[in-house]
Amino acid sequence: MSISAAIYGLSGPKLTTVEKAFFRDADPWGFILFARNIDGPKQLTRLTGSLRDALGxxxxxxxxxxGGRVARLKPPTWRKAPPAQLFGDLFEREPEAxxxxxRLNHRLLAHELRGVGVDVDCAPVLDLRIPGADDIIGDRSFGETPDIVALLGQAAMDGLMAGGVAPVIKHIPGHGRADADSHLALPRVTEEHGLLSETDFAAFRKLNTAVMAMTAHIVYADIDPENPATTSPDVVGNVIRGEIGFDGFLMTDDLSMKALSGTFRQRGEASIRAGCDVLLHCNGDRDEMRQVAEAAPRLDGKALERAHLAETAREAIEDFDPETGESELNELLELARR
Incomplete structure (x- = not known):
């Protein structure tokens, strides 16, 4: 089997005939879902089943x-999970709680996701919350210090993996200091490399054994003044793989974001050349996906080994009573609200 180093989105709540043919031919490593793909639990379970059937x-x-403002499964059908900042605020007063x-919140997330056939969560965010930065991270961050972010990030990963959901840490090597939303523009971080290593990069370094990570579309001017991390051999090779020591499966952030430039084939080729393992394209546009498919190599060598290890993180599911878990979580969150 020759699997392509790509992850694709799709256009709507049902896999179309044209999409099915494209995905069979492209044979991507994975798929990613958004609100446009979700009508309800039964529909979503059918959709995830049809995606797996299409690829065999x-x-x-x-x-x-x-949780918080980044949630594709929404109330009233699904639980409203809190934003990361709430847990960070609780940590300041009751660290163990x-x-x-x-961990409980992410174990519940895993239960909810596995119930509809989803087995990888692009969480937790390990970016620091930096005062004065663009609000694209904001309350999605556990806190302002690497130690707190790493401790709570580890708990999040533990909860997800206990439920058979593989976590993706993001946005490596650190998005919290960005001066713009990379969905809309290319952020530039001008602080010195030494400061970034002590702060923004530190939480990722503490959790460098994570099975998967997503890059940041950000220029770190003191490391590579021209290229965002996703397409920078200096950032991927020297910082992410070297200084941080991350050796897991490295995916790009969405190639269709406005932080990147060039054709989609050029974006994909530059990302692979920089050292990313797999290309992420989210919006379901087939013309763009065809270009990404032209850039995506077949997974082999070290990238294939990393992909297999990421997949194994979905396998071990601990016994869990979601009603008891939610009750215990609510008791703990009461401490945060006092």
């Missing part, structure tokens, strides 16, 4: 289900 294997299916609450 247990293909990973990703989603961004952080905060760690337990994060």
């Amino acid at each position: 294997r247990d293909v990973p299916i990703l989603i961004d289900q952080e 905060a760690i337990a609450a994060v």
Whole structure:
């Protein structure tokens, strides 16, 4: 089997005939879902099943289900999970309670996701919350210091993996200091490399054994003044793989974001050349996806080994009573609200 180093989105709540033919031919490593793909639990379960049937294997299916304002599964059908900042605030007063609450919350997220066939969550966010930066991170961050972010990030990963959902840490090597939303423009971080290593990069370094990570579309001017991290051999090779020591499966952030320039084939080729393992394209536009498919190599060598390790993180599911878990979580969150 020759799997392509790509992850694709799709256009709507049902896999179309044209999409099915394209995906069979492209054979991507995985798929990613958004609100446009979700009508309800039964529909979503059918959709995830149809994606796996189309490729004839247990293909990973990703989603961004952080809680707070980044949640594709929404109330009233699904639980309203809190933003990361709430847990960080609790940590300042009750550290052990905060760690337990994060693990429980993410164990519940895993239960909810696996219930509809989703087995990779693009969470937790390990970016620091930096005063004065663009609000694209904001309350999605656990806190302003690497130690707190790493402790709560580890608890989040533990909770997800206990429920058979593989986590994706993001946005490596650090998005919190960005001066713009990379969905809309290319952010530039001008602080010195030494400061970034002590702050923004530190939480990722502490959790460098994570199975997957997503890059930041950000220029770190003191490291590579021209290229965002996703397409920078200096950032990927020297910082992410070297200084941070991350050796897991490295995916790009969405190639269709406005922080990047060039054709979609050029974006994909530059990302692979920089050292990313897999290309992420989210919006379901087939013309763009065809260009990404032209850039995406077949997974082999070290990238294939990393992909296999990421897939194994979906396998071990601990016994869990979601009603008891939610009750315990609510008790812990009461401490945060007092």
